[in-house]
Amino acid sequence: MSQQPARPTADAVVPMSPIGYVVTEYARPQQAPPQATLAYEDQGHVVLFEPYAPGLDGLAPGWYVWLLTWLHDQTEEETTPLRVVPRGWEKSGRTTGVYATRTPNRHNRIGLSLVRIRDVKENVLYFDGVDLVDGTPVLDIKPYSTTSDTPPEDD
Template sequence: MEPVTYDPIGVVESPFSKPEEVPRPSDEFVDATGTVHLKPEYEAGLKGLEEFSHVVLVSHLHEVAETRLRVTPIASRGEVGIFATSGTVRPNPIGTSVVELVELSGTELTVSNLDLADGTPILDIKPYAPKMTDLDDLEIGWMGD
């Protein structure tokens, strides 16, 4: 397979200066507000986004220095594979964060529930709009224990 390369569309301004300062995933939202600064050439792509309450930030976790295929999450029964978690030590350190869109002004998005460190490159932004309508069969594995 050929390598894949992306150019970030923007960067995060966050109250967390290092990844270690970002609270670990839990049942509660991260109580932090920050700003996503997009490059000016992407402003036209934001049209209509203000109609959504939440967005998904796709990021490059640029400060992740290691990769592990097995991890022991805090809430798990024990060791699980990295692909069964949202952990950062992945072969490709790509993050997805669902954040609340507080304000959109020009190329700046003010967001809350931010779980990214300051300076994190943003690869994409998507509106948060769940596609499944019937969640009766939803299973969340060890996360539901």
């Protein structure tokens, strides 16, 4: 009989370290737009730490990429609720599960922003579409793919 792979527990630690950080004009999360795709007029950039700079090779202006970030500027109180009142539902007070929303207030503070590359120079990726605060740690950058990131048309 084959042995089952080890499965994580709720208290497992997943090691991660940033590859760089975001530079924007926003100092607090409440000042930033709710989604990058709603703010392509805003510009920012990612500064990669030197060892990770070669990873930018092949990216080009006009491409879209996903920035996976650590939403470092959240309080513990903002990250703990598993039921929230989604944006636009404030008057009703109706709640839903946090995983059914795009709220940045989550147990794991992982952010996902779809941005458009404006330019790439050395260890800096300049982009349009800002929904992050200045200094946000970047965990990864992944290219947007219309074949992988868009559901099939028959869905």
